[in-house]
Amino acid sequence: MTEKRRVYPYIPNSEPGVREAMLRVIGVDSVDDLLGDIPDGIRMKGRMDLPEPFLAEADLRRHVEGIMARNITAGEYLNFLGAGCYDHHVPAVVDEIVGRSEFLTAYAGEPYEDHGRFQVLFEYQSMMAELLDFDICNVPTYDGAQAAGTSLRMASRITGRKKALLAGNMNPDRLQVVRTYLDPAMTAEAFGWDKNTGLLDLEDLVSKMTEDVAAVYFENPSYLGTIESQGERIARIAHESGALMVVFVDPSTLGVLEPPSRYGADIACGDIQPLGVHMNYGGGLGGFICTKGDKRFVEEYPSRLFGIAPTNEKEWGFGDVAWERTSFADRETAKEFVGTHAALWGIAAAVHLASMGPKGMADLGRVIIQRCLYARKVLGKIRGVSTGAPSGSCFKEFVVDFGKTGHDVGKINEMLLSRGVFGGKDLSGEFPELGQSALYCVTEKTGKNDIDRLVEALSDILR
C-alpha cells in the first residue's frame, strides 16, 4: 500500500489514510485479502483495456458534449415523425419536478420515508383511471408494448384461453415486443383491416373468432393514425364468444375521444410518453394498464399497485395492494414479474395531467386534430401526393402516399432532410401494400407555418 494512490471524487474512501484505517479495523493488510473466494483461475489478468478516462469533470464534459453535438435534434429541424414516439411539448413544470433529486435518486424506500413517491404514483393511478374512465391503473410498466403484452396475458389468465387476435394495422415495432411476451404461453393471429378506410375488417374478425381466443386487440388510433369507430361492435363480437377486448390507446387523445371503457373494452393499455416525457431517442416510453375494479382483474396485474390506507394519526398513508401477486413476494407462483420499470415517467405524467386538467386535455386534442386535418388537406393538394387513404378520421397521424410522384419515400426524405425537415416515417417496409407511403405526425408543437414550410419543401422536391 505504498504506491501513490489517486483520490477519486466519487469514492471518498479512496483516500489512502482512511483506507489504511479501515483495513486495520477489518484486520487485513489489503483488499486482496478480502477477495480470497475468487479463485486465481477466473481472476482478470492485468487491468481492463479501457480508454484513458477524463478524470476532470471539465474534460469529461468536453468529451461527451463533443460527441453528442453531432446529433441534430427534432427541435433544430422540423419534425414530422411519430409512429409510437411523439414530439409533444414537455411542460417546464414537469421537468422541474422529475428533476428533483428526492424523486430522481430515490429507489425503493418504505411508505414512511418515501411517502411522497407513493402519493404521487397513487395520484398518477387516480388521474389515469379518470382519463381512461376505469377504476384501476398500475405503476408504469417498461413501455406500452409491455403493457400490451401483459394485458393479453392477463386476458389469457382470466379466460383460461391461449390465443390473441391482433389488429393487422397495429404498430409493427410494438408487435415484435408483444410476440416476445406471448411466446410461448399464447399464440397470436392477425385480423384484417381495410386499407381504404383504415377500419378493421369485422367479417375477418368474426371468421377468426374461435373458442380459444382470449382477447381481441386493436389500437385506437391505429398505427396509421385512423380513429377506429367500431369499438362497440368489436366488443360484442369478442364478448359473445367469451373473449375480452383489449384496446391500446394514445392517452393524449382522451380529452376529445371516447375512452375504450365506453365502447366495451375490458382492458385498456397504452404508453404515457405523450404525457410529458421527452422522446429521448425512444427511451421516454412507459406503459399503463387500466381495468375495472373487479378483484378478478386486480389480481391478474403483475405490476405494483399503490393503495391508500389509514395511519394511527389519521394521515393519508400508502402501500402496496395485494403484494402476494407479485414476483417480489413469491417468485414461483407470481403473476408474471415485476421489477424496476418506469416510475419516474409516472411522476411526469402525474404532473402533466394535473397541469392540463380536463380543459387542457380537451384543448390539446382539438388543436392537434385541427392541425392534422390541415396538414392532410394541404399535403394532399401537392401534385402526385395523396392523403386520401386510409380515409378515416385521424388524430395526429395520417398516411401520405407518394406513389404517383415517381419518387420513393426514402429519396423524398433524403431531400427533405437536406432542407432541414424530418419527413414522415417510411412505411414501404412495414406495410408494402401501401406502396411508397409515409406516416406523418403533427402535434400541438407543429404550427401552421411549419406545415406550410413542409408543403413548400415537398412542392419544390416534387416539382
Place this chain on the structure above:
Amino acid sequence: MSLRKGAFHHMRWNEPIIYQLSKPGQRGLLVPEAEAGIERLVGDGLSSIPENMKRSAPPNLPELAQPQVVRHFNRLSQENLGADSNIDIGQGTCTMKHNPKINETFARSPKMTDLHPCQDPSTVQGILEILFRTEELFREISGLDFCSFQPGGGTHGALALATMVRAWHRDRGEDAQRNEIITTLFSHPSDAAVPKVKGYKVIILPPDEEGLPDLEAYRSALSERTAALFFTNPEDTGIFNSRIAGFTNMARQRGALCCYDQANANGLLGITRAREAGFDMSFFNLHKTFSSPHGCGGPATGLLMVDRRLEPYLPVPVVRRDEGTGRFHLDFDRPKSCGKVRAFYGVIPVVLRAYAWIMSLGAEGLEEASRTAVLNNNYFMKKMLEVRGCSISYPKHPARIEQARYSWEKMKEETGFGTGDVQRRIPDFGTHYWTSHEPWVIPEPFTIEPSESYSKEDLDEYLGIMKQISRECYEEPEVIGDAPHSSTVHLIDHEYLDDPDRWAITWREYTKKYTGYFQRR
C-alpha cells in the same frame, strides 16, 4: 457518533390528495390554439370525429393553477428520501451510489432528449457513437462480445436472456426438449419468475451449509432438459461462489447456456468477469453499478452482453459502424434475431450516463470503485456484528464481496422485535433500510450494501443508528412499538391493502368506498 443524532424530522406537510385541491375553472397550462387560417379551412376539428367516438363527458382530472401544482408536487418530493439526501446503504442488492450531477447535464440536454428514434442515422451520429463506444467498454468489462441496450431494467435483462435462450435452442431443434432453467435461492427473484413467463420449468437450487448453491442438488438437476443456468454471483449473501467455473463447465458439457445475472456487479469490476467464469451471456444494471439514478424505480437499463456465438440472436436492431466510412447505423436485417423485448432501442439516456461514468473513472477507477465497495462492506460487517442481537448468515465465511445479509434472529428471540420493526423505526433517523428478498430463509434478514460512495464517517453514522435501534429494542420497547415518530406519516394500517373490500387503488375507488376519512359508505 454523529453530531446530528436525534435531530432529524422528515418533512410532514400533511399534503392532501390532489383531487382535494382541485378548484373548478383553474388552469395549470395553456396549449397552443390553431391559427386562424387553419380554423377557416378545417373548422373546429372536433366535428371530424365520428359521433360515437366523441368524448361524452370530460375526464375528471383535477383543476389547479400552476403555482398550486408546483407546490403540491414539490411538497411531495420533500416527503421523499432520495439517495442524494441520505446514507442509502440499507437497500442491499440495489447498489445505491452517487449519481454524478454532470451526467444529468448530459441526460437533460436537448441533444439527448429531443431525438426521435426514427430519425435518419446521419442526424444521430452522436448518440450512435455513444452506444457503439459503450458496447466496446462492456466488451472489456464483461469479457463477452456483443450487446443489446433494449432491456429496461434488471428483470427485463432476465427476460432478454430467457428470450435468447429460447431462440438459441429453437435454432438447434432442441427447444422442446430443453424446457428447464436452473437458478439458485439467493439469486434475484426475477431469475425464477422470468423464465416461468417464458414457459420454462424452473429449478431452484437450495444453499448448502456454506450458503453456496448446493453442488449435489445441481448435479441431479442438470440434464439434457436443461436449457440454461440463471445465476447471480456473488449472491444476495455477498458470498462469492468460488466453484462457479465448475458449475458453468458442467452446464456447457450438457449443452445448456450459462447466463449471469450481473445486475449488481459492484464488487467485481476489473477483478473477475463473466468470460473467465464461463458464462455465455450476462446483463448489467446501468442504474446500479454504473451510477444512473434509480428514478423511484426506473427508467433503467439492464444492458445485455453475449458471447459471439449468440450474436445472431440478439434483439433487433444492433448498432454497427461501417468500417469504410466510419459512420454508425442501426442494423435491422437480422434474420435469426430473437425479436424485441422493448420498443425502439432501450432507455438511451441511462446508457449515456453510464458511458460518462465509466469514462470519468477508466479501468483503474472502476477497479478502485469495486475494491472500495468491498472494503466498505467488510468494514461495515466487522462493526455491525458488534451490535447486540445481530448475526450474519453463514458466519463461517468471513469475507464478503459488496454486500452482506444479516439477521436479527437473536434480537427477535430476546425482545420480540425483528427486522420489520427496525425497518419501521429507521425513518426516524433520516435513512432507510430494506429487509430482504423473500423467502426469508435467513430469519429476520436485512441486507446492507455500502457502495464506494459512502465515507467511513457515513458508515459509522449508520452503524450508530443501528446500535441505537438495537438498544431501544432491548431497553425501550415503547419507542419501537408505534414507530415511526418523526417520519412523514405514522403507523400505516396495512390490512387495508390486502382486503379487496377495503383497498382503494385510485381516488375514484376511495370515493366509491369511503367518505371523509375512511368512513365506509
